[in-house]
Amino acid sequence: GENVEQHPSTLSVQEGDSAVIKCTYSDSASNYFPWYKQELGKGPQLIIDIRSNVGEKKDQRIAVTLNKTAKHFSLHITETQPEDSAVYFCAASIGGTASKLTFGTGTRLQVTL
Amino acid sequence: NAGVTQTPKFRVLKTGQSMTLLCAQDMNHEYMYWYRQDPGMGLRLIHYSVGEGTTAKGEVPDGYNVSRLKKQNFLLGLESAAPSQTSVYFCASRGPRETQYFGPGTRLLVL
Numbered sequence: 616g617e618n619v620e621q622h623p624s625t626l627s628v629q630e631g632d633s634a635v636i637k638c639t640y641s642d643s644a645s646n647y648f649p650w651y652k653q654e655l656g657k658g659p660q661l662i663i664d665i666r667s668n669v670g671e672k673k674d675q676r677i678a679v680t681l682n683k684t685a686k687h688f689s690l691h692i693t694e695t696q697p698e699d700s701a702v703y704f705c706a707a708s709i710g711g712t713a714s715k716l717t718f719g720t721g722t723r724l725q726v727t728l
Numbered sequence: 729n730a731g732v733t734q735t736p737k738f739r740v741l742k743t744g745q746s747m748t749l750l751c752a753q754d755m756n757h758e759y760m761y762w763y764r765q766d767p768g769m770g771l772r773l774i775h776y777s778v779g780e781g782t783t784a785k786g787e788v789p790d791g792y793n794v795s796r797l798k799k800q801n802f803l804l805g806l807e808s809a810a811p812s813q814t815s816v817y818f819c820a821s822r823g824p825r826e827t828q829y830f831g832p833g834t835r836l837l838v839l
Binding site for chain 2 (some may be wrong): 619624649658717
Protein backbone atom coordinates (compact mmCIF):
# COMPACT_ATOMS: atom_id res chain seq x y z
CA GLY A 616 0.00 0.00 0.00
CA GLU A 617 0.86 3.67 -0.03
CA ASN A 618 3.38 5.03 2.46
CA VAL A 619 3.75 8.74 3.22
CA GLU A 620 6.69 10.15 5.13
CA GLN A 621 6.65 13.68 6.53
CA HIS A 622 9.45 15.90 7.83
CA PRO A 623 10.21 17.60 10.11
CA SER A 624 8.11 16.41 13.03
CA THR A 625 8.47 19.79 14.76
CA LEU A 626 9.26 23.20 13.33
CA SER A 627 9.72 26.49 15.14
CA VAL A 628 9.88 29.76 13.20
CA GLN A 629 9.73 33.41 14.08
CA GLU A 630 6.71 35.43 13.09
CA GLY A 631 7.13 36.70 9.55
CA ASP A 632 9.52 33.94 8.49
CA SER A 633 8.67 31.15 6.05
CA ALA A 634 7.97 27.54 6.95
CA VAL A 635 8.44 24.51 4.72
CA ILE A 636 7.14 21.00 5.38
CA LYS A 637 8.10 18.12 3.12
CA CYS A 638 6.45 14.79 2.31
CA THR A 639 7.38 11.83 0.16
CA TYR A 640 5.08 9.10 -1.10
CA SER A 641 5.76 5.62 -2.36
CA ASP A 642 3.04 4.74 -4.87
CA SER A 643 3.44 6.40 -8.27
CA ALA A 644 -0.30 5.87 -8.88
CA SER A 645 -1.15 8.49 -6.22
CA ASN A 646 -2.69 11.52 -7.86
CA TYR A 647 -4.26 13.65 -5.11
CA PHE A 648 -2.27 15.35 -2.35
CA PRO A 649 -4.11 17.38 0.31
CA TRP A 650 -2.71 19.25 3.29
CA TYR A 651 -4.62 19.48 6.54
CA LYS A 652 -4.23 21.81 9.52
CA GLN A 653 -5.24 20.58 12.95
CA GLU A 654 -5.64 22.96 15.85
CA LEU A 655 -5.61 21.73 19.41
CA GLY A 656 -8.74 19.75 20.29
CA LYS A 657 -10.21 19.99 16.80
CA GLY A 658 -10.50 17.83 13.71
CA PRO A 659 -8.18 18.31 10.71
CA GLN A 660 -9.23 20.95 8.21
CA LEU A 661 -8.19 21.06 4.55
CA ILE A 662 -6.04 24.09 3.75
CA ILE A 663 -4.84 23.32 0.24
CA ASP A 664 -4.58 20.39 -2.16
CA ILE A 665 -2.89 19.57 -5.44
CA ARG A 666 -3.43 17.00 -8.16
CA SER A 667 -0.82 15.17 -10.15
CA ASN A 668 -1.44 17.16 -13.32
CA VAL A 669 -0.29 20.37 -11.60
CA GLY A 670 3.19 21.26 -10.35
CA GLU A 671 2.37 24.14 -8.03
CA LYS A 672 -0.66 25.75 -6.44
CA LYS A 673 -0.95 28.93 -4.40
CA ASP A 674 -3.56 30.36 -2.08
CA GLN A 675 -2.52 33.64 -0.49
CA ARG A 676 0.32 32.82 1.95
CA ILE A 677 0.15 29.08 1.35
CA ALA A 678 1.63 27.17 -1.58
CA VAL A 679 2.14 23.52 -2.41
CA THR A 680 4.61 22.08 -4.89
CA LEU A 681 4.63 18.59 -6.38
CA ASN A 682 7.51 16.71 -7.98
CA LYS A 683 6.04 13.52 -9.48
CA THR A 684 9.39 12.21 -10.66
CA ALA A 685 10.88 12.37 -7.18
CA LYS A 686 7.55 11.51 -5.54
CA HIS A 687 7.60 14.36 -3.10
CA PHE A 688 5.46 17.37 -2.33
CA SER A 689 5.93 20.33 -0.01
CA LEU A 690 3.89 22.91 1.85
CA HIS A 691 5.20 26.47 1.97
CA ILE A 692 3.81 29.07 4.35
CA THR A 693 5.11 32.60 3.93
CA GLU A 694 4.89 35.53 6.37
CA THR A 695 3.95 33.20 9.21
CA GLN A 696 1.62 34.44 11.91
CA PRO A 697 0.93 33.11 15.44
CA GLU A 698 -2.40 31.71 14.24
CA ASP A 699 -0.48 29.43 11.87
CA SER A 700 0.70 27.47 14.92
CA ALA A 701 -0.87 24.02 14.63
CA VAL A 702 -0.15 20.46 13.49
CA TYR A 703 -0.01 20.01 9.72
CA PHE A 704 -0.60 16.71 7.93
CA CYS A 705 0.12 15.78 4.36
CA ALA A 706 -1.75 12.94 2.67
CA ALA A 707 -1.86 11.05 -0.58
CA SER A 708 -4.63 9.25 -2.42
CA ILE A 709 -4.79 6.92 -5.39
CA GLY A 710 -7.63 7.75 -7.72
CA GLY A 711 -10.45 5.22 -7.96
CA THR A 712 -9.93 3.74 -4.49
CA ALA A 713 -12.81 5.43 -2.68
CA SER A 714 -10.51 8.40 -2.10
CA LYS A 715 -8.75 6.63 0.74
CA LEU A 716 -6.15 8.97 2.18
CA THR A 717 -2.81 7.85 3.58
CA PHE A 718 -1.53 10.44 6.02
CA GLY A 719 1.93 11.50 7.05
CA THR A 720 2.79 11.56 10.75
CA GLY A 721 2.34 15.30 11.13
CA THR A 722 4.45 18.41 11.73
CA ARG A 723 3.94 20.58 14.79
CA LEU A 724 4.55 24.18 13.69
CA GLN A 725 5.14 26.81 16.32
CA VAL A 726 5.31 30.46 15.31
CA THR A 727 7.02 32.55 17.95
CA LEU A 728 6.72 36.30 18.38
CA ASN B 729 -25.25 23.33 8.28
CA ALA B 730 -23.63 21.45 11.15
CA GLY B 731 -21.19 19.59 8.86
CA VAL B 732 -19.83 16.44 10.52
CA THR B 733 -20.75 15.80 14.13
CA GLN B 734 -19.55 13.08 16.47
CA THR B 735 -20.93 11.72 19.73
CA PRO B 736 -19.77 11.30 22.40
CA LYS B 737 -16.90 13.79 22.76
CA PHE B 738 -15.16 11.78 25.46
CA ARG B 739 -15.62 8.35 26.98
CA VAL B 740 -13.86 6.13 29.50
CA LEU B 741 -14.30 2.36 29.16
CA LYS B 742 -13.09 -0.62 31.10
CA THR B 743 -11.36 -3.43 29.23
CA GLY B 744 -13.97 -5.74 27.72
CA GLN B 745 -16.79 -3.20 27.62
CA SER B 746 -18.49 -2.30 24.36
CA MET B 747 -19.55 1.00 22.89
CA THR B 748 -20.71 2.68 19.70
CA LEU B 749 -19.41 5.96 18.32
CA LEU B 750 -21.85 7.89 16.18
CA CYS B 751 -20.97 10.08 13.22
CA ALA B 752 -23.54 12.19 11.41
CA GLN B 753 -23.22 14.47 8.38
CA ASP B 754 -25.77 16.80 6.86
CA MET B 755 -24.01 17.44 3.55
CA ASN B 756 -25.55 14.51 1.65
CA HIS B 757 -22.12 12.98 1.10
CA GLU B 758 -21.85 9.40 -0.18
CA TYR B 759 -18.44 8.52 1.23
CA MET B 760 -17.71 8.37 4.95
CA TYR B 761 -14.62 7.30 6.89
CA TRP B 762 -13.47 6.41 10.41
CA TYR B 763 -9.88 7.18 11.44
CA ARG B 764 -7.93 6.81 14.65
CA GLN B 765 -5.22 9.26 15.64
CA ASP B 766 -2.37 8.23 17.90
CA PRO B 767 0.67 10.31 18.91
CA GLY B 768 3.39 10.22 16.27
CA MET B 769 1.34 8.07 13.90
CA GLY B 770 -0.89 10.49 12.05
CA LEU B 771 -4.37 9.36 11.11
CA ARG B 772 -5.00 5.75 10.16
CA LEU B 773 -8.09 4.54 8.33
CA ILE B 774 -10.19 2.00 10.24
CA HIS B 775 -13.21 1.46 7.99
CA TYR B 776 -14.97 3.38 5.28
CA SER B 777 -18.23 3.41 3.35
CA VAL B 778 -18.92 4.40 -0.24
CA GLY B 779 -22.67 4.58 0.24
CA GLU B 780 -25.66 3.59 2.32
CA GLY B 781 -25.56 -0.10 3.17
CA THR B 782 -21.90 -0.58 2.19
CA THR B 783 -18.76 -0.79 4.32
CA ALA B 784 -15.15 -1.79 3.73
CA LYS B 785 -12.00 -2.35 5.76
CA GLY B 786 -9.25 0.20 5.97
CA GLU B 787 -5.71 -0.05 7.25
CA VAL B 788 -6.43 -0.99 10.90
CA PRO B 789 -9.88 -2.66 11.06
CA ASP B 790 -9.25 -5.33 13.71
CA GLY B 791 -11.39 -4.97 16.84
CA TYR B 792 -13.88 -2.60 15.17
CA ASN B 793 -17.14 -2.99 13.29
CA VAL B 794 -19.14 -0.41 11.37
CA SER B 795 -22.59 0.08 9.96
CA ARG B 796 -24.09 2.54 7.47
CA LEU B 797 -27.83 1.97 7.65
CA LYS B 798 -28.63 5.57 6.74
CA LYS B 799 -26.71 7.78 4.34
CA GLN B 800 -26.16 10.49 6.93
CA ASN B 801 -24.91 8.21 9.72
CA PHE B 802 -21.81 6.04 10.10
CA LEU B 803 -21.43 4.04 13.31
CA LEU B 804 -18.21 2.62 14.71
CA GLY B 805 -18.51 -0.20 17.24
CA LEU B 806 -16.06 -1.67 19.69
CA GLU B 807 -17.34 -5.06 20.83
CA SER B 808 -14.74 -5.72 23.52
CA ALA B 809 -12.57 -2.69 24.20
CA ALA B 810 -8.83 -3.12 24.79
CA PRO B 811 -6.28 -0.60 26.15
CA SER B 812 -4.68 -0.54 22.66
CA GLN B 813 -7.88 1.12 21.42
CA THR B 814 -7.24 4.18 23.57
CA SER B 815 -7.10 6.89 20.91
CA VAL B 816 -8.84 9.86 19.37
CA TYR B 817 -11.35 8.81 16.74
CA PHE B 818 -12.27 11.02 13.81
CA CYS B 819 -15.05 10.63 11.33
CA ALA B 820 -14.96 12.27 7.92
CA SER B 821 -17.20 12.57 4.90
CA ARG B 822 -16.10 13.24 1.37
CA GLY B 823 -17.42 16.10 -0.64
CA PRO B 824 -16.82 17.22 -4.22
CA ARG B 825 -13.31 17.03 -5.59
CA GLU B 826 -12.24 14.44 -2.99
CA THR B 827 -12.16 16.91 -0.08
CA GLN B 828 -12.70 15.16 3.24
CA TYR B 829 -14.48 17.03 6.02
CA PHE B 830 -13.65 15.93 9.55
CA GLY B 831 -15.69 15.91 12.70
CA PRO B 832 -14.38 17.24 16.04
CA GLY B 833 -13.31 13.81 17.29
CA THR B 834 -14.10 11.42 20.12
CA ARG B 835 -11.47 10.88 22.78
CA LEU B 836 -11.60 7.31 24.11
CA LEU B 837 -9.72 6.00 27.12
CA VAL B 838 -9.76 2.26 27.79
CA LEU B 839 -8.58 1.26 31.25
